Amino acid sequence: MYILISIVTGALFAAGIFMILRRSIVKLIIGLVLLSHAANLLIFTAGRMSMSQPPIIKEGAIFLNEPYADPLPQALILTAIVISFGLTAFAIILIKKTYLINKTEDLDELNTTDKIDKIG
Amino acid sequence: MPVIIPLLSAVVLIFFRKFRIFSKVFNLFGSLALLTAAGFIFLFVDNEGIQTLSIGGWKAPFGIIFVADTFSAIMIIIAGIMSSAASIFFFAMVDKEREKLGFYIFYQTMIMGVCGALLTGDIFNLYVWFEVILMSSFILLVLGSEKKQIEGAVKYVAINLISSVIFLSAIGLLYGLNGTLNMADLSVKISASKDTALMNTVSMMFLVSFGIKSAIFPLFFWLPASYHTPPVAVTAIFSALLTKTGVYAIIRVFTLVFRQDMTFSLTVILILAGFTMVTGVLGAAAQMDFRRILSFHIISQIGYLLMGLGILTEYSLTGSVFFMIHIIITKTILFFVSGIVYVAYGTYDLTKVGSIYKWFPFIGLLFLISAGSLAGIPPFTGFWAKFFLIKAGFMGEFFVISSVGLFVSILTLYSMLKIWNEVFWTDTGCEFEVVNNNLKSKSKGFKFSMYFPVIFLLIVMLAISFYPEPVYYYAEKAGKELMNYTNYINAVLRK
Numbered sequence: 001m002y003i004l005i006s007i008v009t010g011a012l013f014a015a016g017i018f019m020i021l022r023r024s025i026v027k028l029i030i031g032l033v034l035l036s037h038a039a040n041l042l043i044f045t046a047g048r049m050s051m052s053q054p055p056i057i058k059e060g061a062i063f064l065n066e067p068y069a070d071p072l073p074q075a076l077i078l079t080a081i082v083i084s085f086g087l088t089a090f091a092i093i094l095i096k097k098t099y100l101i102n103k104t105e106d107l108d109e110l111n112t113t114d115k116i117d118k119i120g
Numbered sequence: 121m122p123v124i125i126p127l128l129s130a131v132v133l134i135f136f137r138k139f140r141i142f143s144k145v146f147n148l149f150g151s152l153a154l155l156t157a158a159g160f161i162f163l164f165v166d167n168e169g170i171q172t173l174s175i176g177g178w179k180a181p182f183g184i185i186f187v188a189d190t191f192s193a194i195m196i197i198i199a200g201i202m203s204s205a206a207s208i209f210f211f212a213m214v215d216k217e218r219e220k221l222g223f224y225i226f227y228q229t230m231i232m233g234v235c236g237a238l239l240t241g242d243i244f245n246l247y248v249w250f251e252v253i254l255m256s257s258f259i260l261l262v263l264g265s266e267k268k269q270i271e272g273a274v275k276y277v278a279i280n281l282i283s284s285v286i287f288l289s290a291i292g293l294l295y296g297l298n299g300t301l302n303m304a305d306l307s308v309k310i311s312a313s314k315d316t317a318l319m320n321t322v323s324m325m326f327l328v329s330f331g332i333k334s335a336i337f338p339l340f341f342w343l344p345a346s347y348h349t350p351p352v353a354v355t356a357i358f359s360a361l362l363t364k365t366g367v368y369a370i371i372r373v374f375t376l377v378f379r380q381d382m383t384f385s386l387t388v389i390l391i392l393a394g395f396t397m398v399t400g401v402l403g404a405a406a407q408m409d410f411r412r413i414l415s416f417h418i419i420s421q422i423g424y425l426l427m428g429l430g431i432l433t434e435y436s437l438t439g440s441v442f443f444m445i446h447i448i449i450t451k452t453i454l455f456f457v458s459g460i461v462y463v464a465y466g467t468y469d470l471t472k473v474g475s476i477y478k479w480f481p482f483i484g485l486l487f488l489i490s491a492g493s494l495a496g497i498p499p500f501t502g503f504w505a506k507f508f509l510i511k512a513g514f515m516g517e518f519f520v521i522s523s524v525g526l527f528v529s530i531l532t533l534y535s536m537l538k539i540w541n542e543v544f545w546t547d548t549g550c551e552f553e554v555v556n557n558n559l560k561s562k563s564k565g566f567k568f569s570m571y572f573p574v575i576f577l578l579i580v581m582l583a584i585s586f587y588p589e590p591v592y593y594y595a596e597k598a599g600k601e602l603m604n605y606t607n608y609i610n611a612v613l614r615k
Contacts, residue, residue: 032281039288046296083251
């Protein structure tokens with residue numbers, strides 16, 4: 001299971017990086033989304049996966065019974081998913097605006113702010 | 121407290137965003153309240169040592185904890201001063217359109233994010249605060265949706281999202297390796313572990329992600345591409361708080377968490393610091409736009425801050441903290457001055473602006489003092505800050521980086537003189553009448569809110585210049601606390 005998810009994480013990172021290196025601005029966003037998924041999976045695997053019970057103390061007991069699953073990575077991922085959801089929504093609106101205002105979806109044409117001579 | 125005040129201000133502002141005057145005044149009020157709270161925290165920290173606050177009553181290392189030591193207290197005070205000064209500047213510089221879209225709401229949430237990032241003692245919480253800062257800064261950057269603003273924003277957003285992903289992955293790995301997220305607890309566990317290679321990998325991932333946020337050498341390209349696009353008030357506050365928060369995070373993480381095998385990471389940081397200084401200032405030398413030159417200078421100054429960390433002695437960290445105070449104030453003044461010039465001339469292009477010194481010697485004076493300070497001419501703050509850093513460099517026998525630092529100062533002076541010559545001395549055929557009318561036509565209140573923050577910050581800066589002792593005392597205290605990080609750990613874990 002570890003190996004499988006590790007490979008998936010690696011593939012997601014690779015695909016994400018490939019996508020952000022493309023020239024199209026839509027693919028840039030897709031790449032960013034893939035990257036954030038990859039990061040979430042990474043936390044998930046790094047936080048130890050185990051076939052075990054939920055970390056809830058049974059009635060009457062004082063301590064948790066081993067083995068129990070670590071709830072923290074899931075909490076982290078949940079937070080990260082919510083944040084990346086908001087950021088993705090913003091980024092999509094941004095690229096729509098970019099397209100409407102600059103009339104291009106080619107990142108290579110978005111270079112006026114880097115130029116030295118021409119000033120708006 | 122510094123987190124709650126901007127949040128409440130933002131909430132109130134959401135309801136009143138249609139009322140322009142009220143928004144402006146309330147925004148200023150919120151910033152001043154923040155400054156007061158920051159002052160109280162500073163006094164507490166000064167009198168009683170490191171303060172902690174466990175959120176929800178969960179004790180460290182399990183719950184999220186807020187920690188204020190001298191360094192973060194200093195940073196919060198500076199953030200409070202800057203946000204108040206900028207709030208006054210906003211009276212003049214933010215247009216109706218942006219106010220209707222809720223400029224002040226996002227301004228306040230950004231300040232909240234900055235304060236949260238400065239205070240938190242939990243590394244995942246740090247990530248969350250960075251996202252809060254990012255989200256608000258994205259919005260401040262694109263509000264108004266001018267063509268080049270959107271373009272700059274695409275670059276800014278894309279690169280910062282990547283940096284967030286790297287940050288998140290690094291946190292995941294760190295948690296997998298150590299099973300904790302509390303920075304003090306992490307420090308203890310990492311010191312105990314023997315896995316240097318993995319720890320160095322993770323620490324470099326942190327360096328890359330914070331490096332993107334604070335624009336250090338190979339990762340700075342988004343900054344000059346985007347910082348000059350929004351209105352100058354926004355640029356000023358970005359330069360004062362955003363990159364500096366990134367540097368704060370680097371200093372915090374490398375002085376507290378990754379203390380295990382420092383030789384490798386410190387060498388990397390020193391090399392990066394040298395390159396950051398040089399490329400930043402060379403970039404500035406090539407530019408002919410007021411704000412772009414200043415943007416490149418942000419990068420080169422970040423190099424100095426990192427240099428203090430890279431040398432890592434008490435004295436050099438003192439230098440870094442002092443430099444941080446100096447650079448935030450000075451840079452903000454320079455951006456404000458560029459805003460005033462823009463109001464008068466309607467452009468930031470150096471070649472089109474001229475003769476200010478002849479016509480408005482007062483603006484010239486404002487610029488000259490702050491530019492001198494940036495370049496490090498005695499007796500201004502820049503001189504003290506660079507003096508401490510470079511002395512620390514020679515004391516620690518880091519001759520190369522110290523010489524680079526000195527060399528970069530000269531180039532800084534060169535590019536400041538370029539602005540001075542082009543903007544303030546040369547005669548470019550601008551009509552005096554036109555420019556004078558641009559300034560004269562503004563109302564008294566407009567002028568007041570335009571000049572007052574500049575003059576106020578300048579007085580603060582001059583006060584530090586001629587009487588640096590108290591500031592130095594606190595910077596030294598912060599430097600000592602950063603070096604002896606066990607105090608921090610003990611305060612957090614209550615040993």
